[in-house]
Amino acid sequence: xxxxxxxxxxxxxxxxxxxxxxxxxxxxxxxxxxxxxxxxxxxxxxxxxxxxxxxxxxxxxxxxxxxxxxxxxxxxxxxxxxxxxxxxxxxxxxxxxxxxxxxxxxxxxxxxxxxxxxxxxxxxxxxxxxxxxxxxxxxxxxxxxxxxxxxxxxxxxxxxxxxxxxxxxxxxxxxxxxxxxxxxxxxxxxxxxxxxxxxxxxxxxxxxxxxxxxxxxxxxxxxxxxxxxxxxxxxxxxxxxxxxxxxxxxxxxxxxxxxxxxxxxxxxxxxxxxxxxxxxxxxxxxxxxxxxxxxxxxxxxxxxxxxxxxxxxxxxxxxxxxxxxxxxxxxxxxxxxxxxxxxxxxxxxxxxxxxxxxxxxxxxxxxxxxxxxxxxxxxxxxxxxxxxxxxxxxxxxxxxxxxxxxxxxxxxxxxxxxxxxxxxxxxxxxxxxxxxxxxxxxxxxxxxxxxxxxxxxxxxxxxxxxxxxxxxxxxxxxxxxxxxxxxxxxxxxxxxxxxxxxxxxxxxxxxxxxxxxxxxxxxxxxxxxxxxxxxxxxxxxxxxxxxxxxxxxxxxxxxxxxxxxxxxxxxxxxxxxxxxxxxxxxxxxxxxxxx
Numbered sequence: 001x002x003x004x005x006x007x008x009x010x011x012x013x014x015x016x017x018x019x020x021x022x023x024x025x026x027x028x029x030x031x032x033x034x035x036x037x038x039x040x041x042x043x044x045x046x047x048x049x050x051x052x053x054x055x056x057x058x059x060x061x062x063x064x065x066x067x068x069x070x071x072x073x074x075x076x077x078x079x080x081x082x083x084x085x086x087x088x089x090x091x092x093x094x095x096x097x098x099x100x101x102x103x104x105x106x107x108x109x110x111x112x113x114x115x116x117x118x119x120x121x122x123x124x125x126x127x128x129x130x131x132x133x134x135x136x137x138x139x140x141x142x143x144x145x146x147x148x149x150x151x152x153x154x155x156x157x158x159x160x161x162x163x164x165x166x167x168x169x170x171x172x173x174x175x176x177x178x179x180x181x182x183x184x185x186x187x188x189x190x191x192x193x194x195x196x197x198x199x200x201x202x203x204x205x206x207x208x209x210x211x212x213x214x215x216x217x218x219x220x221x222x223x224x225x226x227x228x229x230x231x232x233x234x235x236x237x238x239x240x241x242x243x244x245x246x247x248x249x250x251x252x253x254x255x256x257x258x259x260x261x262x263x264x265x266x267x268x269x270x271x272x273x274x275x276x277x278x279x280x281x282x283x284x285x286x287x288x289x290x291x292x293x294x295x296x297x298x299x300x301x302x303x304x305x306x307x308x309x310x311x312x313x314x315x316x317x318x319x320x321x322x323x324x325x326x327x328x329x330x331x332x333x334x335x336x337x338x339x340x341x342x343x344x345x346x347x348x349x350x351x352x353x354x355x356x357x358x359x360x361x362x363x364x365x366x367x368x369x370x371x372x373x374x375x376x377x378x379x380x381x382x383x384x385x386x387x388x389x390x391x392x393x394x395x396x397x398x399x400x401x402x403x404x405x406x407x408x409x410x411x412x413x414x415x416x417x418x419x420x421x422x423x424x425x426x427x428x429x430x431x432x433x434x435x436x437x438x439x440x441x442x443x444x445x446x447x448x449x450x451x452x453x454x455x456x457x458x459x460x461x462x463x464x465x466x467x468x469x470x471x472x473x474x475x476x477x478x479x480x481x482x483x484x485x486x487x488x489x490x491x492x493x494x495x496x497x498x499x500x501x502x503x504x505x506x507x508x509x510x511x512x513x514x515x516x517x518x519x520x521x522x523x524x525x526x527x528x529x530x531x532x533x534x535x536x537x538x539x540x541x542x543x544x545x546x547x548x549x550x551x552x553x554x555x556x557x558x559x560x561x562x563x564x565x566x567x568x569x570x571x572x573x574x575x576x577x578x579x580x581x582x583x584x585x586x587x588x589x590x591x592x593x594x595x
Contacts, residue, residue, distance in 0.1 A: 037119045037126065037483050041082050045097030045138065052140040054097040055079055057105045057118065059126055060481055060547075064103030066118075067131035068093035074113035075121060080141035082117055087142040099133035105482075107131050114361070116351075127482030165205050165241050167261070169221035169388060169445075169561045171322040173355065174208045174263035177220045180228050180241060186587075187228035189241075190253035191216035197236035198244060203263035205240050215260035221388045221561055222255035222444035224586060232259075255444070256502075270318045270356045275299070276380065278334030283321050284381035286336040289357060291344045299337060300344030301377035302357075303369035304329040309556040310352035311360065312380040318356050321382035324559040326452065332375030343373040352556075352563070386561040388445030389519070389552045391568045393584040396550065399438040399529050400570075400581040402538075404431045412463030418533035420488045422540055434535040435478070435487075435579060440499075441552060442524040445561050448508070450518040451496060452557050458517075463532075470494055475554045476536050478572065479547040486546065487538045499526040543576040548584075 042063075043053030055066045076088035107129035111121035166186070167176025178189045199211030227250035234244035272290070279285030287302045312324035346369040350360035369376075408428045413419055419432060426432070443449050451458075451470045459468050473494035478487035497515075498507040501523040509518040519525045527534050536548075548570040553560065560566070570584035 036117060039117065039119045041079060041118065043083065043139070043141075044100070047097055049140075049143070051080075051085060051143045052097070052138065054095070054100055054136050054138045056100060059103075059105050062103055064105035064127075065100035065133060065136040066109060067104055067107040067129050068135045068137040069131060070108045070110055071137045072111065075109050075111040075118070076139040076141075077113045078111045078115045078118050078121060079139050081146070083141065084146050085141035086144040086146055089140045089142055091140070092138045093135065095134050095136040095138075097136075097138040100136045101133070103127060104129040104131050104133065104136075125482055125484050127480075128484070165202055167202075167206065168223065168564070170260070170262075171384065171386070171561065172262075172265075172317060172320065174203065174206075174265040175220065175261065177218070177223055177258050177260045178202055178241070179223060182226075182228045185225060187226035188223035188255060189232060189259040190227050190230040190250050191257045191259040192231045192253065193233060194259040198232045198234040198241065198259075199261040199263075200236050201234045201238045201241050201244060202261050206263070208263035208265055210264050211261050212264045213262040215262065216257070218256050218258040218260075218444075219446075220260040221258075221446055223258050224255070224390055224444070224565060226250075227253045227255070227258075268355075271320055274315065274318050274357060276315075276319065277336035277340070278331070279379075279381070283325075283383065284334075284379070286331040286334045286377050286379045287315055287357075288336060288340045289345055293344065298342075298344070299340035300342045301336070301340060301373040302348060303343050303346035303367070303371075303373065304331075304376050304378040305346065305369060305371065306349060307378040309559050310350045311348050311357070311378070312382075313352045313559065314350045314354045314357050314360060315380045316382035319382070322384040323382065323386040323561060325381040325383040326559075328379035328381070330375055331377050331379035334379060336377070341373055341377075343367055343369045343377070348378075383447070383559075385446035386559050387443050387447055387449035387519070387521070388561045388565070389449055390442050390444050390565050391550055391552055391586055392440040392442060392524070393568045393570070393586045395440045395526075396437050396548075396568060397570060397581055397584040399436075400548075400572075400579065401436055401529070402577075402579055403434045403436050403535075405434055406431050413533055415463055416533060418535070418537070420537040420540060423537065431539075432537055433539045433541075435538050435548075436529045436535045437581075438527060438529040438534070439474070439550065440524050440526045441474075441519065443519040443521050445521060448518050448520050449496070449558060449560075455516075468495055470496065470557060472555050472557070473553065475549075475551045477549045477551075478536050478538060478541065479549055481545060481547065483547075487536050487541050494527075496525055498523040500524050538574070538579075541574060543574050546572045546574065548572045548581055 040058035042056050044056045045054035047053040056063050071091060073088060073091060076091040080088040105126050107124045109121050109123045115121050164181050166179050168179055170176030179186045194214055194216055196211055196214045199214035203211045229246045230250040230253055231247040232244050238244050275288050276285030277288050288299045289302060290297055290299055307329050308327050309324055312327035316322055316324045345362055346367045347363035348360050354360050407426050407430050414423055423432060477485050480486050495511040496517040496519055497510045498520050501507050505522040508520045509516050550568045552566045565587045568586045570581045573580045
């Protein structure tokens, strides 16, 4: 019912854990890249076995098919693994399992086979296809299931079981804020009566051991959405937290009382193959990895090309040092072990959820590091706490409107590239149509959100008369229903400050008088709808239905405890004169949550 899955440890011994551990962490979190569209897959059509059928994709609430143009066994492998099967056996073109109906969502799909979702494979884009349903592709998957994926039959399609409990905001495996699923919506647990017995039920439900610690007072950050459970009372032997006695009424509870856990997780020996060297303290230094070279184990450095926050997150997690604080592409000021100067790892690209650095994409034995190691070796600094920014979706929905503004008053906006490209050659007497709105960004984390750049490198903007500490803090975009950007987002730089703080919290950051910039814990930075560049230029937009999207910290410049809540999406309808914005929601469901 909950089988074991075993892995080989660096020492050569075997470690077996409950399979739900891998669905909860490895499989689900691999899908949490905010930039990847969320889809659901199923195998449908005229089929004889549960592990074969026409590939159908659920995107934006509608099921559609996949065209067979350029499809390959690599793409079939991605499909099968996303559905919970170990591998693909074959694939078939030309609607072998019958013609589908509705959209043909994907065409010219090119997968390497390593992607965790079909949505990550390059294609023409969702809904962009010249195919007919006579070209619908089908696959045959290996009947062997990935441990931890539960197979159910609904309407003739295969679906993956959905966990009722998850952890968010923790730095390490097996720790985080407790969130439960109710009526299709994730919510938190109030910490009234929260104790080690309840925490143990959560840990065991997720495939870990007993609980090491039951945390209260939002120690691992505040959640969003409803508070689903209050006054939880468990014996400690329940199979699920939902089997415990609890009060469904959360009157008097706020997210400042969100419960969290730290579970007992076996030592898997991951930290033995990685070390930090030369730092001022054990939490920082040049990254050095242990690898096989010429028949022996040697220490070496990591090339810093494309090295960033996500890669640093994996290093800090692997070493048990918490979150990444900074990712360094130069480490000449840290004297590492001279015998480990050689570059032994290059081309590292992580999603940020991997357990070890060698699980990230990299060049393997074919090292390619043009600028060499030495001063350009990768480095990190780690921290036990991190900020967590969340956009208030309700504020966006309530403040959206259109304004026609003359070009002659938009010179600052033009200079800071806040307008569409067509504005570059626009007549000064012409007008631009702007989709205006307010945004309120709250820091629900455990530490202040501070710009990565030091004060000395901030950019002074003469038009607006203040320093901008982050050139890309937020993207504002309008997308077609197939995910293609149709109106250019606002990518000008921002000034970060505490506009409003919760009761009892003192404001620390303000842009006026060239003050320090950031967002304190428990405070929010508000950009009113009537300030410059707080818009999307939709002058060239045709009437229709669209997706309004806001992404905070899109380049992951600053480390956060949870990036899955950095996206807000709304549905929008534009008739050429008016715009309606509705169904705004924060957070992006991962594939394990929706299947």
